[in-house]
Amino acid sequence: MSDSSTDPVIDVSDRLAAEALIVDVDGFEGPLDLLLTLSRTQKVDLRQISVLALAEQYLAFIDKARDLRLELAADYLVMAAWLAFLKSRLLLPPDPTEEGPSGEELAAHLAFQLERLAAMRDAAAKLMARDQLGRDFFARGITEDVTRTRRVTYTATLLDLMQGYARIRTKDEFRPFVMDREKVFTMEEALGRMRGLIGFAGDWTDILSYLPDGWEMDPAKRRSATASTFAASLELAKEGRVEIRQSDTFAPIQIRRKSDDG
Amino acid sequence: MTDDVNAADEAPVEAPEESLFEAPPMGEQERMVEAILFATAEPVTVKELAGRMPHGCDPAEALVHLRKRYEGRGVALMRVGDAYAFRTAPDLGFLMQKETVETRKLSRAAVETLAIVSYHQPVTRAEIEEIRGVSVSRGTIDQLIELEWIRFGRRRMTPGRPVTFVVTQNFLDHFGLESARDLPGLKELRSAGLLESRPAPATGEPDEDEDDDSDQTEMFDEA
């Protein structure tokens, strides 16, 4: 972690580096990064770094940047303020009445942060220097897909089975219901029947007497036949072939053939 | 080139990638071929191998060694046309198949057909169709046979001698039945609320259930 990369003898290079810093202010990833770079100019192990000197370096850097009217991001300025505070704490004898951590504690933490960041940088470099998949070592080129033989097993529960059966059987039961249509006396049927009979109905006759044989007893059948016979009567009346009358509400409806005069 | 007779005898110590004029030892060449064949996405020709390996290599020979090395292993060095590739040993092909068992619900047609067979067995296809009111596809019957839920019963002694279908022991096992006679009758289905449709209109044939049962019993005795 020692910054042996630069020759420690030449002071000029440091100054050049410090100047370069100003030009490259945008190249820093935040104040900690800048501090770490500045600390390298001390050419000591980060554990022995002089935080006071570092703070002064940083503040000098910020001043220069201001002189050059470089726009500095707020966090650089916050750090500058903090370092100025730290510097004053480090320089002044500790005031026992003052609360909070001592200047030494703060300095130690900053040193720790710098060391940790440096360690992570180092670790990152080591990580990236490792052999990498797809660059230094390689995975199988011809992969064989695991053919997923999708074996489909069909399943049904007893419930499915019974419901299925029930479905069919209720369909069966539905058929007699369709047969029930036999219990429906359609208007066409009623019309046909009455057309045949009307010729004999010279006098007022209750339309109920026109109901077909065997349809009077079963209530369902009677209802159907009555309705269709009534409808058929209306139709015949419209055709002008019968007359209809009802003496009172709910009284029997009577029809008779209309006397044909032509 | 500089390939002299002694080259092959030399120790395989030196870094192979540096020896531009002296071929790496055969063991190294074998490793190279192995790595290339492993990592390349398609079979590699000898020419291609030679092109990728250091000068003076003899991939053809390395292939011979490599092939021998993989004899009887889980993967084999195979020739594919004029190229080479590693392939799974033929006898281990079964490992490349991951059987995912997917359970699907039986189709409605199949369920109904199965239900009819189970309630009316032995039953002919024509009878199934009559009861269902629709024709039964060959596939449905085949599927049920494949599932080993129904099988052919005796032929019906009627004109045409049609085959009949009956349910299997597998069927009973799957549905947890001692016998098909344990299947609930219509009345029970209804009281269990399994008949989703309204009860049969007024005329309800109360004895149908009984009929059913007796029919069934008869059929089973026959089966």
Add this chain to the structure above:
Amino acid sequence: MTDDVNAADEAPVEAPEESLFEAPPMGEQERMVEAILFATAEPVTVKELAGRMPHGCDPAEALVHLRKRYEGRGVALMRVGDAYAFRTAPDLGFLMQKETVETRKLSRAAVETLAIVSYHQPVTRAEIEEIRGVSVSRGTIDQLIELEWIRFGRRRMTPGRPVTFVVTQNFLDHFGLESARDLPGLKELRSAGLLESRPAPATGEPDEDEDDDSDQTEMFDEA
């Protein structure tokens, strides 16, 4: 079945897929593991191997044999977390120019963030920022997640329940690490106290620290 006591002594000729109750000989198991691992580019877990091999197999043991067998070969059996994969020997990478995948160069921020996650995992975004001294842009995290090198870990049980980040199996695979414990210099960094997240003395949140450490240890032991 016909498997009698002598069966085990016999040559591994019989079809292994049939022996449901007796595991195939270890040599066969080794071949199977070899075939399965050769067939895929992704690391395969021991559990997955066991799932694909016949009943009673011991893939873990087969892996030990297999690993030995491939020592010094052109391909090597690598452990990646709790999974295994064949990879070409790193010293032969120069042969593979054709296969080389051009990866987008990671930004400095991304590289550092990745290193921090791998060494400090599980780590919160705030901790990453604390270590780097700058805020971490959304894009950096996104890029690492997209590369499938980091993923979300468990939430930290501290106020706000922040999410944590951990590295993935893909990360281990990419950098040829058996586990996160094998990260270079991890032990030294830890003993130097550089993996602690020491709070700044001004704002003391001492309990967060504790949590951190225990979590981390757990994580690494697990890995």
